[in-house]
Amino acid sequence: MKFDANIPIYIQIMDYIKKEIVTGRLREGDKVPSVRELASELQINPNTVQRTFQELEREGVLETRRGMGRYVTKEREKIMELKKDMSKDLLTHFIAGMRALGFSEEEIKMLVEISLSKEEKA
């Protein structure tokens, strides 16, 4: 995993883990690696991983079982909500941005289609 130097690493890992969960690569109840494990794997400071996990816990995405490690929440609703929130943020940010640049509704739709079709070929 490569990190963008301008974004806090803990944010980037949070985002990564959330995506793993939302797409089902990490499922409800799955155990996540320990702080030390993940820190050594990603070559980063354990403090940073610790912070990542604490934030994810605060958001209800992960849960700690004392002495047994951390696990993805078992609540399906939480996971659905996560996906909804993340996509909504993306959409809002995208459309507001395009609007601010002066693009019309039709232009935005068209540009999305073009981008998707380009992606397809690549």
Place this chain on the structure above:
Amino acid sequence: MKFDANIPIYIQIMDYIKKEIVTGRLREGDKVPSVRELASELQINPNTVQRTFQELEREGVLETRRGMGRYVTKEREKIMELKKDMSKDLLTHFIAGMRALGFSEEEIKMLVEISLSKEEKA
């Protein structure tokens, strides 16, 4: 203008000015306010405005005429390029994000249409 506390002010002003240019509210060759003027208008420190302008100059968006103030670049190409780059960034970021959340091409298109139509009513 209100500032988001989590994003550097100079980035927010840079973005704002770029949008003014891209949408034509600021045109090629237009004079932009002086450092002191804008600083007092936005109620921020002149140094922060100074930094904003210097970054925009580095990007070729503004030009300084010594002792006469700063001006929007006269190069139309630069402005077209700006719009293209900014929209491309938004698109790429949006589509990559949606893909990472597991959305299909069709779902993305549909969500964009829904968002745009909601916006219309609001």
Place this chain on the structure above:
Amino acid sequence: MKFDANIPIYIQIMDYIKKEIVTGRLREGDKVPSVRELASELQINPNTVQRTFQELEREGVLETRRGMGRYVTKEREKIMELKKDMSKDLLTHFIAGMRALGFSEEEIKMLVEISLSKEEKA
């Protein structure tokens, strides 16, 4: 280190650091002093050092590792390029200047040799 009052300090430090790198006194991957360290050593304001480092980063000469300090780029190519660019600038400026003063090719060569031999004795 003494500063020439007519040249911005940050430019002078940039130049100094580049020379340290190009001549190998600072090597790829070496840690450079922290902003505060260098500021106190050179008896100048931390902001001035900050600016120096940010410019060098923008040029790809230094890299920041978040929370761990700044380092000379590990890319050897970048360093070779640096030396080439700096010497090319010197050469171009020198020869264009001498030409503008009306010196012939032969005169330029001779003056360079004389300067070098004087230097030797001194």
Place this chain on the structure above:
Amino acid sequence: MKFDANIPIYIQIMDYIKKEIVTGRLREGDKVPSVRELASELQINPNTVQRTFQELEREGVLETRRGMGRYVTKEREKIMELKKDMSKDLLTHFIAGMRALGFSEEEIKMLVEISLSKEEKA
């Protein structure tokens, strides 16, 4: 005449005029254009031209004859001295710079010859 945005215009004009004199395109006793004339020709502020001329006078390169305009000094020595000083500055700066980059005497000579021969072909 195009101006480098990073160097004071008055310095650039001073340099230009000195070169005109040193190469004989402006000769001893020649009249130079009036402040207003040169300002309108170069599209710059008359204050800037005024300053340029004053500095050149201070250096003994120009002389004012009341009511008759400004003239290149008649003293040949002054002109010779000018050429010598300007070339010496170029040489010193060039060689010190190359030395600081770690080039040897032989390398410097060689690079000068290469630059001169490239120039010839271009």
Place this chain on the structure above:
DNA sequence: GTGGTCTAGACCACG
């Protein structure tokens, strides 16, 4: 401890 951002304000060169 380290860098990033920002405020407050001085001083100067330039036009």
Place this chain on the structure above:
DNA sequence: GTGGTCTAGACCACG
């Protein structure tokens, strides 16, 4: 009047 540089120092996020 305008921008450029610098000082002094605060505060915070990050690791």
